[in-house]
Amino acid sequence: MKEEMSSVDIRYIVRELQWLVGSRVDKIYHDGDEIRIKLRTKEGRADLILQAGKRFHLTSYVREAPKQPSSFTMLLRKHLSGGFIDAIEQHGFDRIVKICVGDYTLIGELFRRGNVILVDGENRIVAALRYEEYKDRAIRPKVEYRFPPARENPLEVTKERFIELMRENEELELVRALARKLNMGGMYAEEISTRAGFDKTTPVKELSDDDLLRVYEAMMNTFNDEPKPNIVFKDGKMHDVVPIDLKIYDGLEKRYFTTFSEALDEYFGKITIEKARMEQTKRLEAKKRQLLMTLKKQEEMLKGFEEGAKANQEIGDLIYANYALIERLLEEFRKATERLGWDEFRRRIEEGKRAGNKIALMVKGTDPKEKSVTIELDGKKVRLYLNRSIGENAELYYEKAKKFRHKYEGALKAYEDTKKKLDEVERLIEEEMKKELNVKRIERRKKKWFEKFRWFVSSEGFLVLAGKDASTNEILIKKHMGENDLYCHADVYGAPHVVIKDGQKAEERTIFEACQFAVSMSKAWSRGVYSEDAYWAYPNQVTKQTPSGEYLGKGAFMVYGKRNWLHGLPLKLAVGVINYEGEDFVVCAPVEAIKAHTDRYIIIRPGSLRKSELVKKIRHILEKWGYKVREEDVMSVLPPGNGDVVEVVG
Known part of the structure; x- marks a missing residue:
């Protein structure tokens, strides 16, 4: 049964996790050999697990954090919390991952016993899970971090170099030559042999240069194969987890996953749960x-x-x-x-x-x-x-x-x-x-399509959508605004684009609420302003086309023709739990819109209470009403900046 990730696994998971670049590091937890990084991503909360010598992937299996954080935990939190992920990389083709956050890099060594090391912008060690001395390097504070001696990278080796490596010891069997010379495990060496059409035990000396070129092509195809993450079962028990379909596992039961992270999490998560259960009993x-x-x-x-x-x-x-x-x-x-x-x-x-x-x-x-x-x-x-x-x-x-x-x-x-x-x-x-x-x-749970945006249901029952950032503003207007909708926008820098679905059938109440939403979700809230102006227009007035010589960035659009202005709109919202499409959602929207769908709600305005404290206060009120909600769910729906609770209804 597989117990740690291979170099190939790391290659695939690093490629898959590139969407986390730009995510904010919320908090870091440490338990034994495991480091868990709680992230705030554009998709919401994500937990990234890095276990020394074992694995690296997103996880939904969260171990209860130790009551007393370790000194290593505190150092990681001090230097990484609040920062943004700039890069996630694999070092060469080694079992080493790098997570770059601002001036710091968290290095996970996933070979042998493994280690987790934090280095600064000058590549000097700030802290490590374990301090150790090796023949060619040392893991100690303030010492320059050195990677283990470089090994041959099969993805960068040329055909000529590949043949040269294979010929260095021709007495070796093909599978052993591949595994030893090209930094890959025996399993992938066997897979490459099979794909090339040779028995894995064939001595290299019996293979011609053309035969070895076939093996080279099979190797390149294997390491660049289309991802098909799956868990392999033998005799009804989990045997392996792999990022691609392997011929060596043909005939065995397989369970496929949408992402490699999901497959790794299911595989290692089950092992983690079983170990935890054993420890408890x-x-x-x-x-x-x-x-x-x-x-x-x-x-x-x-x-x-x-x-x-x-x-x-x-x-x-x-x-x-x-x-x-x-x-x-x-x-x-x-x-x-x-x-x-x-x-x-x-x-x-x-x-x-x-x-x-x-x-x-x-x-x-x-x-x-x-x-x-x-x-x-x-x-x-x-x-x-x-x-x-x-x-x-x-x-x-x-x-x-x-x-x-x-x-x-x-x-x-x-x-x-x-x-x-x-x-x-x-x-x-x-x-x-x-x-x-x-x-x-x-x-x-699987999110509804509209949850990628800010949203609410108007007092008349119309779905109103708003962008969260430049990317979602762009997607909202290009993909989700139809000819029967209405467009709203505030005359404020950083205001979101707002779309009323089927809005041309809506009355003044819904348009007022959508425009109020546009000003409330803008930078005006964080400036503490109590009223602002907004307008509405028709979809055919909104375009990416600009006057000659001008350029619009991501998420920006031109509005031509008449703008229908609404002046002095109050920056005032309500938070409540509403049922929509059969599910309960925490929603922040204009007061009249929330009031139409629930008898209990919390009215907020720009104020002095820090957003994190406001979130806790709102969550506490919702829990008193019997709603179990997460802080991140409340945080994600609130406008930017501080605020105050001005009234609790219900």
Whole structure:
């Protein structure tokens, strides 16, 4: 089962994650070998995981953060939080990734034990997960960071160099030559051999230069193949996760994913959850094993005490059952030992046994110190004390039986207590298996098409859309504004383009709300302005065409013809939860628009409360009303800049 990513995997995931460039680093978490970077992207929240020596991808499996952040965590937060990702790169074809954030670079070494290192703009080490010394480099603070010695990059090697490398040791099998000489794992070396049409065990010396060129082409095609991320199963269990379809896995069960990150996350996420579950139950399982061992010993003790009580009771009963015989034997043995002494008594017994004397044959042992003779009666050995009466002899066995019963009762109580403890531990284990793990999966539903924009539903039921930035402004006007819509815009720098879908059927109320939305979502809010002007126009008036010699940047458009102005529009919005197309959404919109769709809402205006504090305040109110919302969901719908809650309705 695969446990870490290969160089090929890293090549594909780095290419896939380029869309994260420009994302803001929100917070960083560290647990063991894992670094999790919480990002704010144009698509919303994203969690990027970097595990030393293992993996690098987006994740929805989020481990509960340690209560006390490590010093490494604090250093990473100090230098990276609030910064923007400028680049995500792979170093050559090595298992090394680089995340560039402003003047700093976070380097993830995914080979062997691995490491995570933060370097500054001068390539000097600021901090590392582990400080280590190697033959050719050192990982220490303030030391210049050096990459491990460079290895051959199969993507940059020329055909001539490829043949030269293969010929360096022609005794090697093809698969070994590829893996050793060209920095790739054995699995991809086998895949390339298969694609080239050669058995992987073919010695290089048996291949012509033309054959090796076929292998070269197969290698280039493999490493540039169309992504088809999938998890490979063997015998119903996950076996591998790969970015492309591999011929070596033909015939095996595969599960395909839209992105390689999703495939990696599912694969490593399941492993993470299983490990977390094992960690949570490990202590209880150890306790269970200990209790089972104790229980086994107690069962053996109970059995011994029960047998001891039974055996002694039976001997006591046997003495009384053979009262006359035992009384006669006690009398004869007592007189004989007094008259002859114990040595002579034993000698006479042995003579009697040889002569076949029945009484002598019953004797199995003597003990002068205890003044006792052990006889065999009905298959049981009975020790008779000559200085005691028959009743006293029987009572000795009854007393022993009584002691065994007392021990049995005590052991039985201890046994029952152990069973209760075992039942409790098994219950706790069962609860742990059901309990929510400290690894939680963030379920991200598929977003509706309109959620890529700012949006609301007018009091008349019309969908109103606005751009979030230059890119979404461009997309909104070019792809989503139809001939039956209306266009709105504020006379403010940085104001979004606003489109009322099917707006030519709308009345003045909806147009007023859309224009109010345009001014409220502009830079005017962050300047603390209380009113601004906006206008509306028809779609055919909005174009990218400019007068000769002029140029419009991304997200900018020209508006020709009559503009229908609305003056002194108030910068005032409301936040509430509305149901639209069968789902509940947190929406920020003009008060009348929100009021038409919910009885509970929070009215806000530009103010002095920091946006982060405003978000917390709004979230707290929504939660009191029974809505469980994330801070990032509230943050994403609010206008830019600080604000104040001026009224809570509901």
